[in-house]
Amino acid sequence: MAEPKLLFELNNLTKHFPLKKETLFQKEQLVVRANENISINIYQGETLGLVGESGCGKSTLGRTLLRLYPVTSGDIWYHGRLDEAGKPINLATADKETIRPLRKDLQLIFQDPYSSLNPRMTVGQIIAEGLFAHGVFDKNSEESQEYILKTMEDCGLAPYFVHRYPHQFSGGQRQRIGIARSVAMKPKFIVADEPVSALDVSIQSQIINLMLDLKERDNLTYLFISHDLSVIKYISDRIGVMYLGDIVELASTPDLFDRRLHPYTEALLSAIPTTDIRETVEIKLKEGEMPSPINPPSGCKFHTRCPYAQDRCKEEVPLLRELKPNHHVACHFPLL
Ligand SMILES: Nc1ncnc2c1ncn2[C@@H]1O[C@H](COP(=O)(O)OP(=O)(O)OP(=O)(O)O)[C@@H](O)[C@H]1O
Ligand code: SF4
Ligand SMILES: [Mg+2]
Structure with a gap:
């Protein structure tokens, strides 16, 4: 098989939303840490699925990638077009003039097309x-x-x-x-943000199959966001699992479903056969609410809900690393 070609290379991509100060006397500037230090590649022609509970930063990642939001820090190397020196373009720092012609390449499909x-x-x-x-x-x-x-x-x-x-x-x-x-x-790249979530189940498969046909025809690359694991499993070549602004696991679809390494992924998958994450993710996790992205837990952000957490998890941030070929996980004690 030919070596996959890079389309995007994200290095420590971070997106924070500053919050309005509530009083004149509030000194500290609070921020929502919607995406933090995301370093992943996206390859030409693939469908990368993105899953995770509401508020974990999926839409923010999609929109930041398209430079619909200014980037807080990090790089978005776009290999779909090269600059005059033959180098990829860093969308994170590119000015408006550079980005304008690229808008054609980079498209967004919304959950609720009516509002768009x-x-x-x-x-x-x-x-x-x-x-x-x-x-x-x-x-x-x-x-x-x-x-x-x-x-x-x-x-x-x-x-x-x-x-x-x-x-x-x-x-x-x-x-x-x-x-x-x-x-x-x-376009070269489409972010599809919950494109079938608002549709009847009978219609969902028609739309998904249309998207797959168009992808095949035009060699499109998708970032496909959904909270529905059955939809994600059907459409994705690879899947990224997000938790509180981080990618915690990234693997091919069969690897993720058959050999998950991260405790959070295990919890998500335990939601099957009811595949809707919103309803069922609680069952395998420790009691308690999802922490706030304004003040996330120290160390591994998942330690407050993880059934396998140890002392080290509270202090040391686990980095996303390639534990098996093409299978990345951010956990000190992965489920081998
Ligand atoms: N424009 C914004 N200004 C301030 N905070 C924002 C903004 N957009 C998103 N956020 C916050 O960033 C975090 C991530 O939100 P995001 O919409 O990316 O999550 P999501 O995974 O897409 O959730 P959902 O599944 O509900 O669509 C949330 O805490 C959200 O409140
Ligand atoms: S690093 Fe620790 S708390 Fe985080 S997922 Fe792994 S075991 Fe759980
Ligand atoms: Mg969203």
Whole structure:
């Protein structure tokens, strides 16, 4: 098999959100530590799934990667386009002029397409907007109209929908519009943030299969965020497990499900057959709430809930390391 090609190389990527001071006299600047020191690679053509409980920083990672948020510290080396010197571009420090043309490459599909689709624009206008903004086609050219209809067809949308407005569609069809808008740009990388979570189960598989077909056709790379383990297992080549802003385990999908190494992953997987993390993650963990990302526990952030925690875990931060080939874990006492 050919060596996988790098698309992203993240080095200690950190994203903090400063909180507003509550009183004039508050000296300390509190921050939400949404992503901390994330160092992972994303390879061309793969689907990297991202799982973890609500608030662990999945959406923040997706959006920071796309540089929709300014980066607190660390690097995002993007290998999808090279600079004049033939080097990858560091999105973390790139200025607006450098990032603007890259917007075409880097797309986002939302959980709730309705809120991201302009209600006053027709489907045709929604798909056309980015194409015109990036100068892919001249405005209202005949070829742009043909291209839009072809993109709609590829995404399972009938041509006569082109003049309709978002409110005239079902949830599944709206997600098809969101997908069509993204893939029309011929992107290299798509962050899909819970793209099927708001849909009926019967529709979910249609949308997932559409995304897989488009990926195959265009050699797309996905970061696919979901709290549903069955969806993640079905779509992902590799899976990253997040806890309180950290990636705690990263492995191929079969490795993660069959040979999990991190106690938190074990807890998540114990949620099967009810695969919804939101409902069931509590069962295997010690009593107590998820700690706050404003003031996370010392050492291993998971030590307050981990059934295997020892003294060392309270003091020493476990780094993500490759314990087995292509299987990374951040734990002092992995489950071998
Ligand atoms: N714009 C923001 N300003 C301040 N805090 C934020 C912002 N966006 C996210 N956060 C905080 O950062 C942390 C991570 O949030 P994020 O939305 O990335 O989590 P998530 O894993 O996507 O959760 P969910 O599964 O509920 O979507 C949370 O504590 C959240 O409250
Ligand atoms: S480092 Fe310690 S507390 Fe953290 S997951 Fe491993 S065993 Fe549990
Ligand atoms: Mg989210």
